[in-house]
Amino acid sequence: xxIKRSEDIPSSDxxxxxxxxxxxxxxxxxxxxxxxxxxxxRSQFDSAKVLEDEFSRTQKDWSRxxxxxxxxxxxxxxxxTYNNFYEFGTGKDDPAKNSHTLKPHPWNIEVDGLCAKRxxxxxxxxxxxxxxxxxxxxxRCVEAWSMVIPWYGFSLKEVIDxxxxxxxxxxxxxxxxxxxxxMPMQRSFVLExxxxxxxxxxxxxxxxxxxxxxxxxxxxxNQNGAPLRLIVPWKYGFKGIKSIVxxxxxxxxxxxTWQQSTPREYGFYANVNPGVDHPRWSQARERRxxxxxxxxxxxxxxxxxxxxxxxxxxxxRLNF
Amino acid sequence: xxxGGLTPATWLAWRFVTGRLGANPIEEILHRLGGTAxxxxxxxLSVTPIRSLTGWNSIIQVRRTLGLFxxxxxxxxxxxxxxxDQTLDWEFIIEDLTERRxxxxxxxxxxxxxxxxxxxTKKWIRKLGKRWQRLHRLxxxxxxxxxxxxxxQVKADTYWPLVATAVLVxxxxxxxxxxxxxxxxxxGSKQLKQSVNSPKDL
Ligand code: HEM
Numbered sequence: 001x002x003i004k005r006s007e008d009i010p011s012s013d014x015x016x017x018x019x020x021x022x023x024x025x026x027x028x029x030x031x032x033x034x035x036x037x038x039x040x041x042r043s044q045f046d047s048a049k050v051l052e053d054e055f056s057r058t059q060k061d062w063s064r065x066x067x068x069x070x071x072x073x074x075x076x077x078x079x080x081t082y083n084n085f086y087e088f089g090t091g092k093d094d095p096a097k098n099s100h101t102l103k104p105h106p107w108n109i110e111v112d113g114l115c116a117k118r119x120x121x122x123x124x125x126x127x128x129x130x131x132x133x134x135x136x137x138x139x140r141c142v143e144a145w146s147m148v149i150p151w152y153g154f155s156l157k158e159v160i161d162x163x164x165x166x167x168x169x170x171x172x173x174x175x176x177x178x179x180x181x182x183m184p185m186q187r188s189f190v191l192e193x194x195x196x197x198x199x200x201x202x203x204x205x206x207x208x209x210x211x212x213x214x215x216x217x218x219x220x221x222n223q224n225g226a227p228l229r230l231i232v233p234w235k236y237g238f239k240g241i242k243s244i245v246x247x248x249x250x251x252x253x254x255x256x257t258w259q260q261s262t263p264r265e266y267g268f269y270a271n272v273n274p275g276v277d278h279p280r281w282s283q284a285r286e287r288r289x290x291x292x293x294x295x296x297x298x299x300x301x302x303x304x305x306x307x308x309x310x311x312x313x314x315x316x317r318l319n320f
Numbered sequence: 321x322x323x324g325g326l327t328p329a330t331w332l333a334w335r336f337v338t339g340r341l342g343a344n345p346i347e348e349i350l351h352r353l354g355g356t357a358x359x360x361x362x363x364x365l366s367v368t369p370i371r372s373l374t375g376w377n378s379i380i381q382v383r384r385t386l387g388l389f390x391x392x393x394x395x396x397x398x399x400x401x402x403x404x405d406q407t408l409d410w411e412f413i414i415e416d417l418t419e420r421r422x423x424x425x426x427x428x429x430x431x432x433x434x435x436x437x438x439x440x441t442k443k444w445i446r447k448l449g450k451r452w453q454r455l456h457r458l459x460x461x462x463x464x465x466x467x468x469x470x471x472x473q474v475k476a477d478t479y480w481p482l483v484a485t486a487v488l489v490x491x492x493x494x495x496x497x498x499x500x501x502x503x504x505x506x507x508g509s510k511q512l513k514q515s516v517n518s519p520k521d522l
Contacts, residue, residue, distance in 0.1 A: 074343075082343035090477035093342060143475065145344060190477050261476060280472060281420060285412070289343050293407045 062216060067136045067148050069302055071288075074147040076216045078289050084141070085223060085242055086190055087176070087183035094185075095223035102182045102243065104220075104227035113173070113248035116164035123227055127213060129162070130154035134217065135210055137233040139240075140272045140301045144294075146286045151231055152214030157205045165201065165249045173198040173254035174230060175246040191261050197230065197241035198254030198268065200310075208233055208306055211244075234300040234307045236270040267320040271311070272301035276320050321382050325389040328356040329396070346404045353400060357393035358470060361463045362487050364390055369494045384440055387459065391437040394430050394466075422472035429465030432458050460495070463488055 065073055085095035088102075107123040132154050140146045160172070178194035180186055186193040203209065212229050213220055220226045225242025232239050238258050258266035265279050274284045274297040285294040300307050311319075332352055335341050341348040364386040371379050406413050416423040436456055438444070445452050467488055471481035 078343040086476075090475075092344065145347075280422060282412070282415065287344070287346070292346070292404070294409075294412075 062150065065136060065150060067138060069138075071138070071148045073136065073150055074289055076218075078147060079149050079215060080221050080223060082289065083223065084143075084237070085225065087185055087193070087195070087243075088223070089185050090190060096221075098185070099222035101184060102177075102222040102226065104222060104243070107227050107245075109228065109244065110246040111163055111248075112246060113250050114166040114169035115249045116166070117162060126159075127154070127228075130158050130211075132213070135231075137208075137231060138301050139231075139233070139237050140286060140297065142236040142238055142266070142270070142278065142283075144281060144283065144286045144297075146288050146297075146301075148288075150216055151210065151212045152217060152220075153210045153212035153231070155207060156209045156211050156230070157207065159211065159247070160201070160205055163247075163249070168251050169249035170201055171198055171250045171253055172201055172204045173246075173248045173250050174241045174244050175248070176241055177243045177245050191257055194245075195241055195257045196254060196260075197239055197256045198250075199232065199239075200253075201249075202310055203232065203307075206307060206310065208303060234272055234303040236272060238266070239270050269311075269316070269319045271316065271320075272297060273299060273316055273320070275299070276317055321385050325360075325385065325392075328352065328393070346400070350397065350400050350405055353393050353397040354470070357390055357397055358463075358466055358484060360386055360390035360393055361459070361466060362484065362491070364459065365463060365488070365491045368498075369491060372498065388437060388440060391433050394433065398427075398430055422469050425465045425472070426469035429462040429469060432462045432465070436462075460492060 062073060067073075081096045082092045083095055084090075084092065085099065088095045088098040105123075108120050109123060109126045110120045111117050132152060134150050134152050136148060136150045138146055139149050156172075165172075174197045176195040177183060178186060183193075199209070210231050212225070212231050213227060215221070215224060220229065225240070225244075228244045229242040230240050230244065239256070253268055256266075256268060256270075258270075259268055272283075277283050283297055286297045287294050298304070332341075332349060336345065336349065339345075364383060367379055367383040367386065371377060402408060402413060406416075417427055418424070436458060439448060439452065439455065448455065467481065467484045470484060471478060474481055
């Protein structure tokens with residue numbers, strides 16, 4: 001397991017060494033060792049009671065982990081019981097309550113469009129060559145609440161480099177699972193299914209953009225978008241498409257689901273921006289879960305130094 | 321009646337004390353109070369239709385209590401918004417009250433109910449006479465504003481706001497029907513006139 005340090009990522013975005021070492025010990029404790037997705041950890045954990053202390057030790061270490069702005073993490077419980085995943089209902093607690101119907105194993109990822117590596121890949125083979133790491137990011141929902149979350153995953157750039165997009169590819173489009181048995185609320189007409197999201201290729205290649213397979217060092221729970229989801233920390237949460245089954249390289253800008261649903265309110269870019277309000281509510285402040293007083297929202301969710309240059313010369317009021 | 325009216329508040333308080341309001345307790349309280357208030361408003365408006373459909377006359381006695389509970393929950397809803405949600409940051413509250421459509425209509429709905437709550441006593445009913453009924457018809461407007469407020473604050477799932485709209489429309493149609501049926505009779509029929517004059521009828 002290799003921690004890749006990139007110039008662009010403040011070092012505190014990356015797991016502190018102590019946690020990392022403990023994680024290795026924790027993983028080694030299962031006799032697995034080496035590079036592996038955390039997917040196997042929990043199933044092992046469930047069946048082996050002896051390992052619980054080891055696990056709680058790693059958990060304790062999370063309490064010392066901070067974000068790049070020295071913020072505390074939100075609890076595992078907050079992260080896994082309060083979120084939006086309309087495929088399982090529109091209440092914030094619906095995903096946790098209803099997502100048990102999702103079957104993230106086995107899982108296939110289809111790679112399609114303008115690239116050399118078109119084809120369908122099993123999740124394990126898709127993930128295996130990637131450099132997994134913990135990344136602590138702020139997540140800012142378009143509804144003006146936020147959390148700080150330790151994701152586990154790898155740079156999307158690795159996938160793009162591997163897929164060898166053609167020169168004509170300018171965007172990348174993601175599609176979620178569409179399956180009425182596993183995602184019963186797709187019977188409702190709240191949104192058009194399947195959920196679709198997209199990024200400009202330079203945004204997708206940015207070192208902060210990751211594909212996620214875990215959180216808090218554990219396998220990603222169903223409600224958070226198992227087995228594979230996107231995280232783009234300087235954009236509103238809805239860009240972080242969950243339970244991805246397809247990645248496609250395109251020449252034209254993908255039409256993402258929320259824009260398709262309400263183009264006046266949700267755009268393609270969806271960069272966190274305290275200066276551009278949602279037509280119905282203010283984006284100037286946000287409630288960090290667990291805090292009483294709202295805090296000011298930061299431009300690009302606090303990642304402006306790293307990403308602002310992607311948008312130089314663009315009118316962010318028009319490209320909201 | 322009082323027991324029923326206080327159950328939602330007690331339940332919320334209990335979950336608050338035991339920390340069972342989820343990851344975003346302020347939002348949960350705010351939403352539950354708003355939803356409860358709206359249910360009470362619609363229940364208040366259902367009293368007259370239920371009475372005339374079933375002939376269950378004594379039900380009229382709970383109408384005032386229902387109305388006052390609506391006002392109680394709405395006031396709590398507003399206070400939670402101002403104190404817990406906005407932590408009394410006036411700059412932002414004023415921005416909300418002047419710029420956010422859903423807040424403007426909700427606030428108007430609540431303000432309109434204040435005179436109704438104040439004049440809900442027997443003394444005021446006697447004092448205002450016929451004007452009391454006209455004043456208290458404002459509750460339809462308040463409820464309609466509350467429903468619009470509800471509709472505008474949801475992100476995409478308009479299911480419950482639409483259910484509330486349907487209930488309100490049905491209640492209003494019923495109301496109109498009573499007025500229409502009565503009007504031609506009004507001048508001739510002393511008995512009906514009397515019943516219209518009684519504030520308890522509206
Ligand atoms: C007739 C008056 C009102 C009614 C019937 C009403 C009802 C509601 C309902 C049903 C909800 C949504 C609950 C849910 O989603 O489960 C709500 C949300 C809300 N109401 Fe009201 N309300 C009224 C007045 C007000 C007033 C006066 C304010 C503040 C000035 C206010 C502020 C809010 C806020 C901030 C939300 C939550 C918005 C969000 O979470 O994004 N409401 N209200």
